[in-house]
Amino acid sequence: MAAITGAVLELDNYFIGMTLLSQPIIAGGIAGWIFGDFFTGIFIGSLVQLVWISPPVGAYVPPSSSAIAFTATVLCLNMSVLFEHKGFNSLMMFSLIIGTASGYFVGQADIWNRKLNTLILHFFEPAILKGSIWPVLAAQGLAVTAKVLRDSVFYFVIFAFGTGIAGKIYFSLPPDILKGLEKALWVMPVIGLAVIYETFRTKTGEMLHLALFIVFYLVLWKFRQVDPLFFIIAVAVACGLTIYNFVWNKRSS
Amino acid sequence: MDEKTVKKPIGPFDLIWSGFKLNFLHLAWNFERLQNLGFLLSIDNLLRKIYAGKPEERLAAARRHIGFFNTHIFFSPALLGVMARLEEDLPDDPPKAKELEIESTKMGLMGPLAAIGDSLFWSGLKPFSMLMGVGIIWLTKFTLNGWIWAVAVSLIIYNAPRVIIKSYLLFKAYYRYRELFSSIQKVKFQDIMKSLKVAGMGFLGAFTAVYFRGKALTLVGLRWLDTLALCGAFMVVVWGLRSKKPISFIFMTMVAACIVLAYIT
Numbered sequence: 001m002a003a004i005t006g007a008v009l010e011l012d013n014y015f016i017g018m019t020l021l022s023q024p025i026i027a028g029g030i031a032g033w034i035f036g037d038f039f040t041g042i043f044i045g046s047l048v049q050l051v052w053i054s055p056p057v058g059a060y061v062p063p064s065s066s067a068i069a070f071t072a073t074v075l076c077l078n079m080s081v082l083f084e085h086k087g088f089n090s091l092m093m094f095s096l097i098i099g100t101a102s103g104y105f106v107g108q109a110d111i112w113n114r115k116l117n118t119l120i121l122h123f124f125e126p127a128i129l130k131g132s133i134w135p136v137l138a139a140q141g142l143a144v145t146a147k148v149l150r151d152s153v154f155y156f157v158i159f160a161f162g163t164g165i166a167g168k169i170y171f172s173l174p175p176d177i178l179k180g181l182e183k184a185l186w187v188m189p190v191i192g193l194a195v196i197y198e199t200f201r202t203k204t205g206e207m208l209h210l211a212l213f214i215v216f217y218l219v220l221w222k223f224r225q226v227d228p229l230f231f232i233i234a235v236a237v238a239c240g241l242t243i244y245n246f247v248w249n250k251r252s253s
Numbered sequence: 254m255d256e257k258t259v260k261k262p263i264g265p266f267d268l269i270w271s272g273f274k275l276n277f278l279h280l281a282w283n284f285e286r287l288q289n290l291g292f293l294l295s296i297d298n299l300l301r302k303i304y305a306g307k308p309e310e311r312l313a314a315a316r317r318h319i320g321f322f323n324t325h326i327f328f329s330p331a332l333l334g335v336m337a338r339l340e341e342d343l344p345d346d347p348p349k350a351k352e353l354e355i356e357s358t359k360m361g362l363m364g365p366l367a368a369i370g371d372s373l374f375w376s377g378l379k380p381f382s383m384l385m386g387v388g389i390i391w392l393t394k395f396t397l398n399g400w401i402w403a404v405a406v407s408l409i410i411y412n413a414p415r416v417i418i419k420s421y422l423l424f425k426a427y428y429r430y431r432e433l434f435s436s437i438q439k440v441k442f443q444d445i446m447k448s449l450k451v452a453g454m455g456f457l458g459a460f461t462a463v464y465f466r467g468k469a470l471t472l473v474g475l476r477w478l479d480t481l482a483l484c485g486a487f488m489v490v491v492w493g494l495r496s497k498k499p500i501s502f503i504f505m506t507m508v509a510a511c512i513v514l515a516y517i518t
Contacts, residue, residue: 180513199453220462
């Protein structure tokens with residue numbers, strides 16, 4: 001079930017609609033829900049989302065961030081059940097590393113699929129040029145079937161056989177490496193925050209970023225907790241005023 | 254002739270059906286002609302209406318649209334509308350002239366629309382909506398309710414403009430194709446992008462404070478030392494990204510550095 005869910009989610013990543021339903025925060029949550037640990041799913045999903053938030057522009061085929069989140073969540077939860085492991089942070093990071101490799105594999109496999117699609121196009125082209133729409137539908141159907149089948153098989157192999165192997169590797173690691181993995185999990189969100197910082201960087205934005213960071217750091221230091229709705233409204237107002245004054249107002253004057 | 258008063262063979266529902274099929278534009282994406290099969294599938298029902306009773310002309314049109322096609326998926330309705338309109342309006346004779354006109358229009362439109370779409374959606378709305386999603390998840394401390402809100406907010410921020418832009422472009426491109434580019438030019442994409450980026454940076458600053466003050470993960474247990482270490486790690490990653498290092502490289506380097514740190518301490 002997890003393998004088929006992962007494969008179907010993968011379709012939204014590029015092939016159908018691109019509605020963002022396959023994004024890591026959603027894929028991780030679904031994987032966590034299937035395996036009964038929602039927290040781990042959305043925690044891993046949110047980390048992956050931040051790090052691999054950058055866009056796929058043009059014909060470049062990036063690693064699949066949904067595959068990273070989905071594989072990491074499933075492996076982490078499977079391994080923790082299979083080996084009754086309680087120290088979770090290092091296991092999460094270890095799963096994220098394997099998930100990253102699988103995301104790159106899915107990205108690479110998409111390139112193979114696109115090459116296969118060229119062959120499919122050549123095969124059906126003579127029939128298409130005779131004026132029927134059925135060969136176009138058949139070509140599309142064949143392309144999507146190949147993609148879903150490939151991803152299902154990949155996920156099935158990873159989840160069915162990879163869990164045991166990964167678990168054995170993980171439990172053979174020395175304690176210092178496990179401690180290092182725990183620290184790496186702590187640094188992961190920072191990578192994501194820096195990636196977004198670089199994606200959105202403008203002069204005005206940098207000033208606003210610094211100002212809001214300091215203000216909210218002090219507010220949280222003083223009050224420890226803020227109401228999420230109040231928080232979002234306050235930030236939105238600050239952003240709105242800055243945008244009005246420095247982007248739109250400046251231009252019109 | 255007035256564009257409004259001419260009786261069209263294509264109705265709004267034909268356009269909507271075609272526009273819906275554009276969701277499958279990438280299904281058979283190939284390295285030779287990219288989105289050609291998806292585009293041909295989308296425009297097929299329109300071609301059948303335009304060339305009803307003219308099988309030879311319809312075949313010629315199908316041949317035209319099985320050629321190279323590549324644009325941004327959410328801006329493709331503009332091309333669909335313009336292509337349908339040109340197929341309809343241009344005289345079938347001489348066929349070479351019609352083909353040349355359609356082909357050159359298609360080639361001229363694909364690039365600019367792809368560039369606008371890439372910067373607006375892939376570099377603007379997508380990261381912004383996902384940042385909001387992650388931020389809400391952090392703020393609500395990874396609860397189910399928070400997750401539902403995060404998913405709803407991020408999907409609405411991204412998909413509402415997607416649906417509006419797609420629908421607007423589809424109808425505008427077909428019914429008022431001569432005004433399409435002047436209408437697109439009137440939209441201040443540069444300012445919209447800048448606004449998105451500034452808002453993104455604002456939310457990022459606030460969410461960074463939430464993460465830095467959070468208790469989920471710690472390095473040494475001392476808050477101020479953890480904050481300093483996080484600031485240092487943040488600057489190192491930003492430096493890495495500015496030096497054009499791939500994210501996977503930075504990720505693996507950080508993991509390796511943390512393992513070395515664990516051995517040292």
